[in-house]
Amino acid sequence: MDRDVILSVKNLEVSFPKGKDRFVAVRDANFDIYRGETFALVGESGSGKTTIGRSIIRINSTSKGTIEFDGKIINQKLSAEEDKWVIKNIQMIFQDPATSLNERATIDYIVSEGLVNFKMFENDADRRKKVLDALKEVGLLPEHVTRYPHEFSGGQRQRIGIARAMVMEPKLIIADEPISALDVSIRAQVLNLMKHLQEEKGLTYLFIAHDLSVVRFISDRIAVIHLGRIVELAQTEELFKNPLHPYTRSLLSAVPMPDPITEKAKELLVYEADLHDYHDEQPSFVEIKPGHFVWGSETEIVEYRKHLK
DSSP states (O other), X not given: OOOOEEXXXXXXXXXXXXXXXXXXXXXXXXXXXXXXXXXXXXXXXXXXXXXXXXXXXXXXXXXXXXXXXXTEEOSSOOOHHHHHHHHHHEEEEOSOTTTSSOTXXXXXXXXXXXXXXXXXXXXXXXXXXXXXXXXXXXXXXXXXXXXXXXXXXHHHHHHHHHHHHHTXXXXXXXXXXTTTTSOHHHHHHHXXXXXXXXXXHTOEEEEEESOHHHHHXXXXXXXXXXXXXXXXXXXXHHHHHOOOSHHHHHHHHTSOOSSHHHHHHOXXXXXXXXXXXXXXXXXXXXXXXXXXXXXXXXXXXXXHHHHOO
16 A cells, blocks of 8 residues: 655755855655655765755755656745745744744744744634643643743753644654754653654654664664665664665664674774776666665665675
């Protein structure tokens, strides 16, 4: 049975700026996100993963390809009504909770800003109830509404950011490295909170990260991106069991092991892009087994198939 696709990215290219000095940050990206799942986009700094997220939310414009959200192509000129619909239904949780919140605004103002802009309340009592409910859902207290962001810890500030996104009742949330700026002890709390809210509200997440050990815990499927190109895509456990592309293997080899003896003995794999020879054979994104895609030439694909377990 086909699953319900909420977001479909086809042949996406994002470049900066226009003209002869153009730099292509994302090239030929293709993936679908199913309703109710957590889809992770993983790669090192500068790989283009955040650029894709910002293109979906329309902060970055696209130079080629389509982004289709809930049946509507959104990377084109939209009417005012369509624009409002997209803004309401795709929300973002930003990487740094310290800089993504307005330091001069109270928590009440920050969380209710979207409600006010979209007139999503009947009266002030209804608005305040929605704010308090959103804060309660993320583990904050009613008395926090009158405080300012600097009065909170990093983990609490990220909870405020989550409440701000949740109060809009979106269909899709883009979480851009939502725990990388937090202490290790707080990260699990925020991830557990996000999983709980997803189950309770039927949310769909695009989870952007550089740490494969984090996305293994939260994601259903993972796309690995390197220098703007998606090189492998598979279900989470399949990717960990059968990492095929050398870049995926190098990322997995860098995941820290809890046992210090195992960690010391493990071999780190260094990815070298020049090991691919694409002069005679043009690479493509191939479904090597149901749901498992990898970027490679025909010769490489034959080799990858031999490694499947």
